[in-house]
Amino acid sequence: MMNSIDWSVGWCYVCTVLLLLLIATILLLLDYWKRQRLYTLFAGNLGEFIVVLSDKFEFISSMPQFMSDPLFDNLSKDRLFRDILPPKDWARLKLYFDDIDKHPEMPFMFSYKRDDGSMLWFEMRCQHQRLSMDESRYICLIKNISNTVENQHRLDEAETKLKSLLRNTGDFLWKFDFESRQLFLQTPMMDDDYRDVPRSGGIANIETLMPEDDFKLLERVMNECMMKAGGQAAYDDKGHLLDEQSQLNRLANEDARFGTLKIRCWNSEKNLVWYDFRGHLAPDDEDRIVMIGSARRVETSPEIPFLMKSGVEESLINSLFNFPNIGIFWVDRNFTILGCNNAFATDSGFAKTDEVVNQSLKDVISVKYLPYYDSMIKDVFDNGSAKSWKGKFADSDWITTINVVPMLKSLLKSGYTVSRVLCVYMRISG
Secondary structure (H helix, E strand, O other): OHHHHHHHHHHHHHHHHHHHHHHHHHHHHHHHHHHHHHHHHHHHHHOEEEEEEEOOOOEEEEEOOOOOOHHHHHHHOOOOHHHHOOHHHHHHHHHHHHOOOOOOOOOEEEEEEOOOOOEEEEEEEEEEEEOOOOOEEEEEEEEEOHHHHHHHHHHHHHHHHHHHHHHHHOOEEEEEEOOOOEEEEOOOOEOOOOOEOOOOOEEEOHHHHOOHHHHHHHHHHHHHHHHHHHHHHOEOOOOOEOOHHHHHHHHHHOOOEEEEEEEEEEOOOOOEEEEEEEEEEEEOOOOOEEEEEEEEEOOOOOOOOOOOOOOHHHHHHHHHHOOOOEEEEEEEOOOEEEEEOHHHHHHOOOOOHHHOOOOEHHHOOOOOOHHHHHHHHHHHHHHOOOEEEEEEOOOOOOEEEEEEEEEEEEEEOOEEEEEEEEEEEEEEOO
């Protein structure tokens, strides 16, 4: 009887222990599953996983064990890299594995084509681990960088479109650092054929970029913007002095800017070209306040000296341009013809006005008459006041009147300088 009782007690004890072990095992498995699931989700968000390969590039193990990634799925199914990658990529990867001991820190980038035809990009870093004289393995950390590559492609595409736009308009972007007093060209300048001017990026040498007077004007206007915005940003709305960082933050939000400013820049042929400069204050990468802006070339298309309006005024101006005995043309400071009417083109021996535009005055007007125009135009550029002449040319019975007036002005130093001159002449019978 006692033996029967002892056997029953022993059996109950064993069953209790087995039950406890089963419960503990289940709890440990649940905890492991939860931890693995959390780790898998974490690793999946990072797009990183580790794959261990043999020296024959056969799959050995991976971490985490479960992950949602097409490349990981293929490798974990014992598919070799040579079966997954295109032949050219596999050849590159084979060279990478062969030279891994020479360049252990060098990453390897490759692409993987999914079943739907879309491309994924990966970066792999590998360590060659020797287990014995005859056995070794590769431990590969692989990261999915598809989003990074796609973002870079978008940035490159946007930069290409920006450069194309700037080439078509003759614009360039610039930045001025108040601390170093240096001007940076963030995009290159364009020549007359809309090609990048060599060495026109980065820090710009002011002496080779623009005349001294023009830079002094640009610098003074930028300093006035900084001083104006600095005075507004130093105090809060209650009149309390702000700390330096708060002043910088408020300074950038003041949106201090200057409007269109006409500045001359040297082109690749050392000729002066007029640009419309615009700029505003903004923080740079180091949270310093700088002036950034754009410059638009204004001589890519001839400027019309009159404001064309509808109705009677437009009809009147069109009639003036069509007078057969009144010649009209306008030039810049380089004596380049920017526009003219049909009478001037015909008198100069050209069939259309387009054939005259952008030519030098000395190449269009006869040497017999050039000194008259040249002297008067130079006086108007120098003095800023209109000039008039009436008389006969040496080989003509016609009485000619010439009127030269300033057309456009730009502010330089303490006064104005003339940037365009309009010439009107008329012939009457002697």
